[in-house]
Amino acid sequence: LTAQLIQRLAAVFGDDIQVYHSKLNHHQRVEIWNAVMAGQKIILGARSSLFLPFQDLGLVIIDEEHDPSYKQSEPAPRYQGRDTAIYLAHMHKAEVILGSATPSLSSYYNASLGKFGLVSLMQRHGSAPLPTIEIIDLREKYKKGLMQSIFSNTLKDAIDNALAREEQVLIFQNRRGYSPTLQCTFCDFKAECPNCDVGLTVHKYFDQLRCHYCGYQVKLPKLCPSCGQETLKRIGYGTEKIEDEIAKVFPKARIQRMDYDTANTKTKYESILWDFKNGEIDILIGTQMITKGLDFANLSVVAVPDGDRILNFPDYQANERAFQLFTQVAGRAGRRDVQGKVFIQTFNPNHPVIQETQTVKGTPTVSVPTILSPHQYYIET
Structure with a gap:
C-alpha cells in the first residue's frame, strides 16, 4: 500500500483506521480480524482485506480500479479483487466508489450503459496547471545524430534545465533489471x-x-x-541500465532507482520516498510503482525513454495498459504552482495511444463525489 496514502488517512482518522495486507504476521492478522468483528470503522487494505468479517459494511472505495494487480492469478483462490469488492458491497447493500484517472474499458463501458454513475473531474485540485506532454520522434533524433546514450537532445536539455533550477526528475521504465x-x-x-x-x-x-x-x-x-x-x-534496457547511463550523462546528479530489486521491503520503499520528498534525490528511476499515488511538490519533469516497449507488450490489453501507464505517470509532474513537463520517446509518434495520451494532458485529482445511483457510483479522476 502507498505509504503516503496511509499517512494521510491516519492523520485524518487516527485510531479509527486499520491497515491490512498479506505481509502482516499471524498475530497482527488475528488482531485486525477481531477488530473488524468488533466493528472497526475503517479498513485500508489490499485485495485480501475483502475476506475480513465485516458486520455493517456501508461503503467500499476501490482506488485505482483499473490496476491489473487487483487480479490474483497465483496462488489460489484466483479472483478479480475489483469485481469481488463490488459483489461484496452488493451483499451488504453498500455504496461503491471506483476511483481512477484512467478507468478500465470494462468499467467505463458499464458507466456508459448506466449500470454505474459517472462523475468526470477535469481540473486539478488548487491552482496546479496540467503538465505539457511532448512526444519525441526517435527516428528523427537518430537520423540527425541528436542522441546521447538513450536520451534525445530534447529530453537531455529538459533534464539539465530542471536540475539547474534545483527541481526533480522522474524517469519511468516498466522493466527492472539491466x-x-x-x-x-x-x-x-x-x-x-x-x-x-x-x-x-x-x-x-x-x-x-x-x-x-x-x-x-x-x-x-x-x-x-x-x-x-x-x-x-x-x-x-531496464531500470538498472538507465541508472548507469544517467550517471554517465548527468554525473553531478543524485540518482536513485526504485524497483523490486531496490525497494523489496517496506523500510526500503519508504526510505526512498522520504529521500525524494526531502529533496535528497535529483533523479528517480522506477517501474510502475512510481506511476500512481505519489505527490511530490518539486517534481517538474517526467520522462518515458522507451514508450514502444509498453505498447508492443504481447497482451490483448497492451494498448489500454499503455495509455493508463502514460497518463498516470504524467500526472506526477507539476503538482504545485510550476507547470510540469512530460516527455515520451517513441519510434511511432503517430500511434493512436501516443496521440490520445498527448490529448488528455494530465491527471486531475479526486474531490467530493456525488452519488448518482442507489448502490453504485463511479468516479473518473
Missing part, C-alpha cells in the same frame, strides 16, 4: 527460462540471469552456452 534479453550475435542463442520458456533478464548488479515469472536464477555467462563464443550481447 537488459531484458541476452543474445549471441554469432549463433542467435537467446537465454530463456527452462521452466517458463520466456526470456531471462540480465541483472548486472547480482551478476545473474533471472526469470521474473518463476524466480529462476543462473550466473551470468561470459561465453555463449550454445557455441562457446564471446559474442553475447545485452539487448534493450
Whole structure:
C-alpha cells in the first residue's frame, strides 16, 4: 500500500483506521480480524482485506480500479479483487466508489450503459496547471545524430534545465533489471527460462540471469552456452541500465532507482520516498510503482525513454495498459504552482495511444463525489 496514502488517512482518522495486507504476521492478522468483528470503522487494505468479517459494511472505495494487480492469478483462490469488492458491497447493500484517472474499458463501458454513475473531474485540485506532454520522434533524433546514450537532445536539455533550477526528475521504465534479453550475435542463442520458456533478464548488479515469472536464477555467462563464443550481447534496457547511463550523462546528479530489486521491503520503499520528498534525490528511476499515488511538490519533469516497449507488450490489453501507464505517470509532474513537463520517446509518434495520451494532458485529482445511483457510483479522476 502507498505509504503516503496511509499517512494521510491516519492523520485524518487516527485510531479509527486499520491497515491490512498479506505481509502482516499471524498475530497482527488475528488482531485486525477481531477488530473488524468488533466493528472497526475503517479498513485500508489490499485485495485480501475483502475476506475480513465485516458486520455493517456501508461503503467500499476501490482506488485505482483499473490496476491489473487487483487480479490474483497465483496462488489460489484466483479472483478479480475489483469485481469481488463490488459483489461484496452488493451483499451488504453498500455504496461503491471506483476511483481512477484512467478507468478500465470494462468499467467505463458499464458507466456508459448506466449500470454505474459517472462523475468526470477535469481540473486539478488548487491552482496546479496540467503538465505539457511532448512526444519525441526517435527516428528523427537518430537520423540527425541528436542522441546521447538513450536520451534525445530534447529530453537531455529538459533534464539539465530542471536540475539547474534545483527541481526533480522522474524517469519511468516498466522493466527492472539491466537488459531484458541476452543474445549471441554469432549463433542467435537467446537465454530463456527452462521452466517458463520466456526470456531471462540480465541483472548486472547480482551478476545473474533471472526469470521474473518463476524466480529462476543462473550466473551470468561470459561465453555463449550454445557455441562457446564471446559474442553475447545485452539487448534493450531496464531500470538498472538507465541508472548507469544517467550517471554517465548527468554525473553531478543524485540518482536513485526504485524497483523490486531496490525497494523489496517496506523500510526500503519508504526510505526512498522520504529521500525524494526531502529533496535528497535529483533523479528517480522506477517501474510502475512510481506511476500512481505519489505527490511530490518539486517534481517538474517526467520522462518515458522507451514508450514502444509498453505498447508492443504481447497482451490483448497492451494498448489500454499503455495509455493508463502514460497518463498516470504524467500526472506526477507539476503538482504545485510550476507547470510540469512530460516527455515520451517513441519510434511511432503517430500511434493512436501516443496521440490520445498527448490529448488528455494530465491527471486531475479526486474531490467530493456525488452519488448518482442507489448502490453504485463511479468516479473518473
